[in-house]
Amino acid sequence: MEKTTLFDKIWDSHVVKSVPAGPDVFFIDKHFIHEVTSPVAFLNLEKRGIGVKYPHRTIATPDHNVPTIDQDQTIKDKLSRMQVEKLRQNCAKYGIELHDLGSAHHGIVHVIGPELGVTQPGMTLVCGDSHTSTHGAFGAIAFGIGTSEVEMVLATQCIMQSKPKKMRISVEGELGKGVTSKDIILYIISKISAAGATGYFVEYAGSAIRNLSMEARMTICNMSIEMGARGGLIAPDETTFAFLKGKQYAPKGEDWDKAVAHWKTLKTDEGAVFDKELTFDAADIEPMITYGTNPGMGIKVKDSIPTTDGMEGSNKKSYLKSLDYMGFQPGEPVKGKQVDYVFVGSCTNGRIEDIRAVAQFVKGKKKADNITAWIVPGSREVEKLAHEEGLVKILEEAGFELRQPGCSACLAMNDDKIPAGKYAVSTSNRNFEGRQGPGARTMLASPLTVAAVAVTGRITDPREVFTN
Secondary structure (H helix, E strand, O other): OOOOOHHHHHHHOOEEEEOOOOOEEEEOOEEEEOOOOOHHHHHHHHHHOOOOOOHHHEEEOOOOOOOOOOOOOOOOOHHHHHHHHHHHHHHHHHOOEEOOOOOOOOEOHHHHHHHHOOOOOOOEEEEOOHHHHHHHHHOOEEEEOOHHHHHHHHHHOEEEEOOOEEEEEEEEOOOOOOOOHHHHHHHHHHHHOOOOOOOEEEEEEOHHHHOOOHHHHHHHHHHHHHHOOOEEEOOOOHHHHHHHOOOOOOOOHHHHHHHHHHHOOOOOOOOOOOOEEEEEEHHHOOOEEEOOOOOOOEEEOOOEOOOOOOOOHHHHHHHHHHHHHHOOOOOOEOOOOEOOEEEEOHHHHOOHHHHHHHHHHHOOOOOOOOOEEEEOOOEHHHHHHHHHOOHHHHHHHOOOEEOOOOOHHHOOOOOOOOOOOOEEEEOOOOOOOOOOOOOOEEEEOOHHHHHHHHHHOEOOOHHHHOOO
16 A cells, blocks of 8 residues: 555545646635735636635635724725725625624634634645645645635635645754744754745654644744745644634534544655655754844854855855845854844734743843834734733733734734834744835744843843743
């Protein structure tokens, strides 16, 4: 019997038709939509006189450019207001479930999907957003698509896709103190580069991965896209099942037992072959931070920025250009650099576990005077829990400003922008030029490192500040 990977098992069971020497016609179980990449898709359906084939398989929420203050009021920005309005109209017209601003389950699309139990093992999921790979943490095939593909899924519930190559990245051993899943993924990307997994779908494995919580696994899969991968996934296990049990859309009663029995079969067979295999030692991973303008430009917080030794031509030129944008020099340490903003949030680290971690470490402390500290829950559910658990009080006493759910300062599509030339240490996923605002300088790090920076006002190794 042929040994197959988890990826193959899910992919092959969703192929409706294979085109000889071409892509597969691939069935999509769940389709997430938001206000930015859906309006044109709906407009084109209307022009063509086509409806939405399976409205119950699509779930919508506004997140990218919604304000994170005064969400009960009319959105001031005209384009944002129009896009959110259009999403409401389209959902009402086609009978699509919408978790709107102010509703109990509003939030970032990749946070509310798992929260509601919509995301389940063995599924195929897409969204007009690259960080759809987040949902792979549940043992699902999940990836971002373009606007024309959003239209295709709405109309047919299928997509044309060529099967990607397969890579397995194993992280073995125990993580050290102060090291989180964000550090794992930043470490991996720093080792293989921002293009190191291009053309592959990645399965994460190994004891360090199996020991992670679901929130932590989502962080890892979320940033698969930042090393060029089509997506990432982790085999479901008891941690997955415990997370899903009792969720609104999770199976109930006998159906739950049947589902779990099936989900337990969703794993890579012993001896299955991947196109590429990489293994890393968890003991070598330390708190990480980026210093450049792509997520592959990362180092351990305690280390210095790499020099240009061995670099030539265009590589050296683009490297120096990146450092110039960031205001850094080759060979200098990042530790001790003064920072202006910290941001905790996004589909990478805006979950309750992240907010708990920050609150635990800043409890009884105050943010530095030079720091503006924003904390943005990934959903209304996260916000509610943060209030109920007393985390909001702790964070506000430490000088953090808690905002309402949304993508916020992850990307410059809303009001939460970092001013030009200012440094932000951020729990989000991208540090491209202008990503957090024109001229903004972004350094990616874990919630623990961000908490350490907030308290000290400068780049700090969290292990040196926090003892608990």
